[in-house]
Amino acid sequence: MQRFYEIGLRSNFSFLDGASHAEELVERALFLGLSGLGLADRNTVAGVVRLHAAAKLNGLEFRPGARLVFDDETPELLAYPLNRKGWGNLCRLLSEGNLRSKKGVCTLWEKDLLAWCEDLLFIAMPPPLASHADVETFETRLASLRSRLADRLYLALVPRHDGADQRNFAELDGIARRLGLPLIATNDALYHAPSASRLPMWSSPSASM
Template sequence: MSGFAELAVTSNFSFLRGGSHADELVLQARALGLEAIGVADRNTLAGGGRAHASAKAHGMRLLVGARLMLTDGFEAIAYPRDRAAYARLTTLLTLGNRRAPKGECHLVMEDVLAHGEGFCFIAMPPAKPGAAFRDNLRVLSDAFPGSVWLGVSPAYAGDDGRRQARLAAMARETGVPLMATNDVLYHVSARKPLQDVLTCIREHVTLEEAGYLIEANAERHLKPADEMHRLLGHLPEALAATAEIVARCGFSLDELAYEYPDDTFSATETPQELLERLTWEGLEERYPQGCDEKLRQTLRHELQLIGEMRYAPYFLTVYDIVRYAREQDILCQGRGSAANSAVCYCLGITSVDPTQIDLLFERFISLERKEPPDIDVDFEHERREEVIQYI
């Protein structure tokens, strides 16, 4: 049976909670024939990278998100539908991490409301959802109508029927549809003992002392669609909701690429235009008596390649740092493969006269390598902190 995606999956990047690696979870989901898998760790996107690499290698549909753990106890999985929403999610997590001690992330509902455009949210209820959870659910749903679901999962306990009925009633009351999940902690049941040990380490207790802190059974693993239909078949709309969320979340980590940070180098020139002007001005300073055509041709070649690779902002950043250091009489010197660049010499980054050596610019920048150059600059150690603070 198809049409089911497991969208509440915790990997071992949820520290001392998840009992399986991200790639193990992806491979198991594929082996079980699931339509998709969603990896969402606690207040982090850390598990998404490895899950994405595995999913891409094995042809598995993957949703990458985060399980937002608010300071009042409310939990909601957030899956970005597009690249802009992913950026808002990283901003939200950065906000929560920067205001909290190391290892913690402090977020409140107001933060989620301010950054929550473009997500599919899955509210994950506690064991006994009460008025506080219902109120938060309603606030989130009112802010993002049609983009919030209420997670419902089998607890494999004697009161499962009553709990699921309460959640169904809450869904009707708030207008938030149900979504089925097994709230996964590991890829196969054999990982339950390891997950128990992780829980004990987290709670600072022994296995003998753990009691109800550890899971009562080994059921929180990935399950095939037919098993989920057997367990939650009386809630067909909840099972169908997983495919709807997958269809709406088209974002992939493949859409991300390195982007050099924005910097206002000039209000009137592009970074490439500014770099070229500074290079030719530097040439006149380095060679007041003039230079041969060979060096000019070398500079034209380097500037063309820098333009094609869009590295001008990087060169301007290093130029600006070196300029600042020299204005403050801080000793500095470029070295390494940058000495093969006539542009670096004209900018004052390096001091090796390119007319005195045979330059091998491709050792510094190459179209084949497809990676930015490495400009190493040494600063006198007594004043290095001044440069760091300027940066």
């Protein structure tokens, strides 16, 4: 039986999003029997070193990446380097966003993505799809990315546990089929256990591992 690989993980380096330390995330992954972890903190790779060290110490496969959150209408993307050049491109992309903003803020636009997208694999994270208009808008934006990123773009299936997952999964499956995008599952995990959540009450609902 193939074990689950959590590719949408955020750590406490995702300010106001993630809540768990690297060691806690690795310990939980081992307890759950996961095959590996992919770390994608919000517009940063600052947490990669600690999680890499914790994963290596425990023999857990690890992939470093980042969650790209844009200031225009570009969908949120998990970005994972395919090789050393890809890692350099990801770092340059994030540097572009950091240099144009005040300290602690990373402002990314689609043009940054297109300038530094080579040798990176991307996973599009769907927004809430509450209406047919939401579905059409998201699909249009994905189609534009698909034409530029080709076979390096995937679409995430993310459970929201809001009673609408079956409908949302059907919508995402339809988008994936029409655009020729592979689907990949993630819990979009923010912390290693529900008790670890330290997020403000107004934050959007999310999942633990």
